[in-house]
Amino acid sequence: MSKGGGGLSRLATLPLLQRLASRGKPPLRLIGVARDHVTGSKARGEQLLAGRFVSGGEVVELQDLNWSQIDPATPVGAELHGFGWLRDLAAAATREKGAPLAEDLAGRWLLAHGAKVDAAWTPALWGERLLFWLAYAPYLLSRRDAEYRSALLNTAARASRHLAGTADEAAPGLPRITAWAGLTAACLLLSSGTARLAKAESGLSRALASAQYEDGGLMSRSPAEQAALVDRLGLLRAAYAAARHEFPQGFEDAGAAALAALHGVIMGDGSLGAWQGGNEGSRAALAALIEGCGFRARPLRNPRGWGYHRLSALGTILVIDAAPPPARKLTRSGSASTLALELSDGQQKLVVNCGGPGPHSAGLPEGLAAALRTTAAHSTLTLADTNSTAIQPDGSLGRGVEEVPVTRSEDNDASRIEASHDGYVRGFGLVHDRALSLGNDGKEIRGLDRLVSRGRKKIREDVPFALRFHLAPGVEAVPTADGLGALIRSPGAPPWNFRCRGAQLGLEESVIVDSAGTLRSTLQLVLVGEVSHLGAEIGWQFRRSS
Template sequence: MTSGGGGLSKLATLPLLQRLKARGKPPLRLVGVARDHVIGTKARGEQLLAGRFLSGGEAVELAALDWASLDPATPLGSELHGFGWLRDLAAAATRERGAPLAEDMTGRWLLAHGAKVDAAWAPALWGERLLFWLAYAPYLLSRRDADYRSALLNTMARAARHLAATGDEAAPGLPRITAWAGLTATCLLLSSGSAKLARAESGLSRALASAQYDDGGLMSRSPAEQAALVDRLGLLRAAYAAARHDFPQGLEDAGAAALAALHGVTMGDNTLSAWQGGNEGSRAALAALIEGCGFRARPLRTPRGWGYHRLSALGTILVIDAAPPPARKLARIGSASTLAIELSDGQQKLVVNCGGPGPHVGSLPEGLAPALRTTAAHSTLTLADTNSTAIQPDGSLGKGVEEVTISRSEDNDASRIDCAHDGYVRGFGMLHGRALSLGNDGKEIRGLDRLAPKGRKKIREDVPFAIRFHLAPGVEAVPTADGLGALIRSPGAPPWSFRCRGAQLELEESVMVDGSGTLRSTLQLVLVGEVSHLGGEVGWQFRRSS
């Protein structure tokens, strides 16, 4: 990959640069560099140095990249336009080796988008871009090229004015937080920005208050977005340090709470449990984020709005989704997963949800992505093959779970949680309850799934149900002769036994999307039966053999 010096020299002809020069304003400068302590993925950085950008099964040849035609609304376009890949480049290359590529890519972006407000100027994209431009300024400002430097810094100043006016136009949730975080960092580190700092901090506080529960979790209830929130706040924390400003206590508290919520959905193998259209993510990337974000927190075990309750004992971790799905305006990829669980023993996942592609829907076979959002794709009960919360044809969430009741207790023997949701009351007159207990030795999980009559609706004929436990890839299950149990073997944990009562056990094929977005074949334990208008219950147990 060449440095593209010819492209950089063309920046002197940009109308924007000419106008800024004509006004006779003093040259802009950075007052510091927000050092990013999160280490990127070296392999991806080496691919960048080789001239290729890979993401979600798609590849872009950087030499042929046309910034003007790269749609920033697509997942691939958003990744490139956001410039988060600078972190990976820095993981693979020193400033001397990586700067030519970084400057060439940035210079060509300025030529395509620096002089006009277009789709690449979306507030959330600008927020992300500014955070990474400020963190990797040494890679972007290595050349002694006054025209390029002036164009870059003046475009950042113009972006700051744009964000000050449009930050609240970003979609609520993580996008709006990102927009205001980028503006705040720019106000701290660009010599012309200090006058806007108070406004930027106020906008960021509003964005956080409208998107983050007081327990630290995002209202989108997406672990993938939760990781991005921790990342954004960590980059902003570094900007405050570089500017020698105290990090506001409110932002410190928000970051620590966000990390606690993220820890709460992390399993024993240090990957995420899979909820709301996301997958387990990258173990290395998550570890780098937790190590480098600057915040410290223990796992959130008893959430409020975030909703993911965590039971743990001596290496056994169980996470349950004990809250309604996210509101439609906040759920970019919402799922009907209420009362589903994931289970791990040490570093071995045992029970999982099928996961999802994250932003890269195109990496999966056609039509599979919507199926991965269904109740049946999660380790919970499905009544009459119907989602507990409807998924509309346009992908939005419809009617279903509105309320989840929860009680939790701990004693010398076990941790217990008992919860119920109303997602099947409207259609079937049934309340689904799930009680769980994890023994304090970590060796036994007892569960009870209940269907109890509620409301005026009465089913006339018995209705089929299925309780699914999707097994992690590589986990084997051998049914017992009586059809009520199975022996579960895995490469990374002792054997576990499974038993049930009140239903018949079947073993079926399943799939799971791993952290790279790849579809993996696996198995599922399925407890099948029928329920009458009187309701019923099914008991089950996982027990470690040693």
């Protein structure tokens, strides 16, 4: 690829680009340029300038990139085809320095995919692509090459007409929201699209209503998707500002509620909790999103559908998953994590879930991505080594947890939450009940896990259980001599003492998936015992030493 963008000048002379430039009703123009206030990754931008696109451990060389060979159905392919990397390029380079690369890649994309509706024209991809094309138009339309500029704008206009008829074909949830958001932005900022604005706004409103709980959380219950939702609505908000249109109050409310739900799963170190097949993600990217999205909100403490309940006191944060897993149609990576918890002290994570690779599962050992979705990979109770919600051979979620009643209370001493799930009723006739309290000084967490008999099913023989607390990487545990406690040491927080009753404490190896999607070794506290049809009760406590 020519560093000076000379390749684009050669591309512009090709007949295909000339035909693309003549489509539509010229002269097309931009009404305004949406300003993206979210700062990208300078490091990734510098990698782009050096000719490499890096994502999830995979590297794509940009020299003479053949877009026809980049499968948009793969995670890396979707990232490239979505053009969100323009944000990283802008973080590392001025328009003068970054535009030649952006224009060359966009020109090659037009040659490969601009003339025909193919796999790169899925509604969600076009929605994302339009949001970023319109936000980074100065990088894509810097050169005074009339045919290239017309080709890009006419293709964007044709895509918006295509989206007007296909956006609802996107999968429900974030993909459909993205499709309608991209169309809405195009209707605001492309001179040919203003007549379709009302339809686009109506479509986006429907997509949000069908995918977002009233408390702002996505029904997929994925923190990673929740962050993407905030991002999409933030980019759309910028498009309204650029078009000098008032941002509809319904979208403003949806964005603020989405941010509040996202705040609710951010731990003390500024990273996401590891839920629903995702990992902690990039702290820097999350901080940049919160700072630049344009919405403001406080953490959601008492959710309804979103289900992640948050207890916090003087720097100690505890989050519990107190809702059923998402419906199978809304996720491919739903996890059997009901009643699992994560715990942090200041910027030090103490108790975590094993997490997942997100979309980048190719680098994990075979079968491990599925294992990371099991109940045992989360900090909660497992009965007879089975999942609280079944994970089918095809990866979809089966029968299991259907109801999770929750009660919360607060007084001068502590914040308390009690929740239970029915995932083990069908197989064992037992309900798992978990009660938690966090002292108002942030120094003590008390827990009580109970297995309570319910229904006609009665187990005839005692069944083994295991109550797991996966520790964050770098956290050490030294068991006490009586086998009922451990001293928890970490590099970033004072020591904590752990005690338990009603089970035998052991220390085992574990793994977590870090923000880069790679495995890291760690430890887990495992409380084991047996339960009869009469039930069982396991008490435990974390107490900070100072």
